[in-house]
Amino acid sequence: MSENTADQDEDFGPSATPGYKITEKKSIQEYQNLDANDESLKRWKESLGLTSSVPGPADDPRRVVILELALEVAGRPDVVLDLSNTTNLEEIKKKPFVIKEGVEYRMKVKFKIQHEVITGLKYLQVVKRKGIRDKMEEMIGSYGPSDQPYEKKFPLEEAPSGILYRGHYTAKSKFVDDDGKVHVQWSWSFDIKKDWS
Structure with a gap:
């Protein structure tokens, strides 16, 4: 849902689900x-x-390791953001990617769980353009530690189209669990254009 508001980071948190109780x-x-x-x-x-x-490697205390977030479009190579190393986050911020207007796409995340069970892992995203905000929240789920990565695909979406929607967008994303622990947070950007270039 879009909102005409100034920067409000307090709104960049997960929604409360009525009746849902976080387990011990x-x-x-x-x-x-x-x-x-x-x-x-x-x-x-x-x-x-x-x-x-x-348990996971002793030299890596992270409980959730987000390996990559990707944009999947039929018939095209995925646009992949490598999130496996936090040193990549500054580079991601500097390199916007292009989305063709009106295209159908889905986001997907590849991640590993280490050391302990993670409950209620969520992906949060706030996209901004010209003072308009659009917040998205996607439940990833609860997972136990594994030496194999998990992959979660989000529902299909359609990129907006038309001259009003073309242009540069900035975004902020994070992965957070039921305990309120933020596992990774970063800023990035993209351009909606008439074509892929």
């Missing part, structure tokens, strides 16, 4: 020992990868 933090061992005879809980733990302990 547990270690992987505690999750593994939960109700060993409960078949549905066993399947849930397997879906989170809690059948074996995959």
